[in-house]
Amino acid sequence: xxxxxxxxxxxxxxxxxxxxxxxxxxxxxxxxxxxxxxxxxxxxxxxxxxxxxxxxxxxxxxxxxxxxxxxxxxxxxxxxxxxxxxxxxxxxxxxxxxxxxxxxxxxxxxxxxxxxxxxxxxxxxx
Amino acid sequence: xxxxxxxxxxxxxxxxxxxxxxxxxxxxxxxxxxxxxxxxxxxxxxxxxxxxxxxxxxxxxxxxxxxxxxxxxxxxxxxxxxxxxxxxxxxxxxxxxxxxxxxxxxxxxxxxxxxxxxxxxxxxxx
DNA sequence: AAAAGTGTGTTAGTTGAGTAATACGGTTAG
DNA sequence: CTAACCGTATTACTCAACTAACACACTTTT
Numbered sequence: 103x104x105x106x107x108x109x110x111x112x113x114x115x116x117x118x119x120x121x122x123x124x125x126x127x128x129x130x131x132x133x134x135x136x137x138x139x140x141x142x143x144x145x146x147x148x149x150x151x152x153x154x155x156x157x158x159x160x161x162x163x164x165x166x167x168x169x170x171x172x173x174x175x176x177x178x179x180x181x182x183x184x185x186x187x188x189x190x191x192x193x194x195x196x197x198x199x200x201x202x203x204x205x206x207x208x209x210x211x212x213x214x215x216x217x218x219x220x221x222x223x224x225x226x227x228x
Numbered sequence: 229x230x231x232x233x234x235x236x237x238x239x240x241x242x243x244x245x246x247x248x249x250x251x252x253x254x255x256x257x258x259x260x261x262x263x264x265x266x267x268x269x270x271x272x273x274x275x276x277x278x279x280x281x282x283x284x285x286x287x288x289x290x291x292x293x294x295x296x297x298x299x300x301x302x303x304x305x306x307x308x309x310x311x312x313x314x315x316x317x318x319x320x321x322x323x324x325x326x327x328x329x330x331x332x333x334x335x336x337x338x339x340x341x342x343x344x345x346x347x348x349x350x351x352x353x354x
Numbered sequence: 355a356a357a358a359g360t361g362t363g364t365t366a367g368t369t370g371a372g373t374a375a376t377a378c379g380g381t382t383a384g
Numbered sequence: 385c386t387a388a389c390c391g392t393a394t395t396a397c398t399c400a401a402c403t404a405a406c407a408c409a410c411t412t413t414t
Contacts, residue, residue, distance in 0.1 A: 113327075114241065116371055124334075131336030142390060153373045158392080174391045175381030194335060199349045201239075202328040208250075209320060210257030213350045217343050223325045224339045242401055268360060279403045284362080300361045301410035 103139045104128070104180075106149060117152055121160035123194075125169065129182055130191045136182040140170060229265045230254070230306075232275060243278055247286035249320075251295065255308055256317045262308040266296060 109124050111117050128134035140146075143161065147154040161178060164170045168186070172178040206216045235250050237243050254260035266272075269287060273280040287304060290296045294312070298304040332342045 116240075118371085127331070127334040131334065133336075143392090144390080155374080156372060159372090161391090172391060173381085174379070176390065177381095178391080191335070194331075195337075195345060196349070198328055198331045199345055200352070202324055203346065203350055203352070205253070205320075205324045208253040208257065209317070210259075211321075213347065216350070217347060219321060219325055220329065220346060221339065221343060223322070224329055224342070226326070226329070244401080269362090270360080281404085282402060285402090287361090298361060299410080301412075302360065303411095304361080 104134055104141065106141065106146060109150070111150070111152075117150075118156050118160040118163070121157065122163050125164060125180075126190050126194060129169070129180070129187060130194060134180060136180055138180045140178045140180070142177060230260055230267065232267065232272060235276070237276070237278075243276075244282050244286040244289070247283065248289050251290060251306075252316050252320060255295070255306070255313060256320060260306060262306055264306045266304045266306070268303060 104125075106124070109121075111120050113120075115123075125134060140161070141149065143154050143157045147157045150157070161170065161172065165172055165178075168181065169190075170178045171181045203216070211219070230251075232250070235247075237246050239246075241249075251260060266287070267275070269280050269283045273283045276283070287296065287298065291298055291304075294307065296304045297307045329342070337345070
């Protein structure tokens with residue numbers, strides 16, 4: 103069962119998209135595995151203090167992408183194979199890294215400065 | 229005169245916020261300097277193909293933060309001192325780096341992997 | 355002085371994200 | 385079996401990010 107313990111919505115990204123990201127990142131990290139049960143729409147919405155429809159929107163997206171399987175009346179569960187997983191990993195990584203490198207370059211930061219900064223900030227609590 | 233040549237709105241961030249970011253990053257990079265003239269609200273909105281009110285919102289934010297000065301009838305111009313600049317630099321850097329480190333850690337990426345990835349992706353054209 | 359360009363303010367509409375309340379039928383545990 | 389839980393669907397509402405079209409007063413330019 104996926105607990106959503108360490109899920110904390112933040113930033114300007116819509117919550118339903120953050121839920122999708124949380125699942126994808128967990129899958130890449132290996133903490134979310136094929137066959138894992140998801141909490142019900144109602145339970146999760148109560149847990150996160152958001153509307154059931156917002157959770158539904160996130161789960162719909164995940165199902166469209168083939169990452170979860172749902173049937174009316176029963177709980178949803180993860181459907182992941184290795185190929186899909188490495189694809190997701192590559193997508194997420196290239197997107198995130200493209201964003202940060204673009205931002206840092208626009209600020210005139212050199213590659214060496216960037217690496218030094220990220221190295222220094224890696225263990226920060228925040 | 230700030231040209232907005234290399235400004236390309238993208239992503240889910242509101243355009244008026246992207247304009248603010250563009251100015252701040254340019255200031256940090258040194259390509260935008262104290263006293264520099266900004267294009268008028270109307271000209272910039274025509275250039276970017278967006279509504280004048282969207283530009284106005286961006287410029288209002290910049291003025292609230294003291295980064296530009298405006299007087300009715302005349303063009304707006306940058307008002308930057310060294311202290312404010314280093315503060316902006318620190319704010320932008322810590323925010324961006326916090327976002328990327330958080331994302332990579334959630335995917336189970338180690339510090340060494342992260343540095344290797346960013347190093348490899350740095351020169352990517354995209 | 356007059357025209358053109360400028361910052362500023364107002365009102366109104368559209369779109370998408372998210373909230374809210376409710377209903378229906380399928381699945382599962384007691 | 386049946387009650388509790390579940391996925392799914394519908395309708396209506398709020399709110400922020402824009403879009404659109406003006407009007408007014410100030411400045412710079414000619």
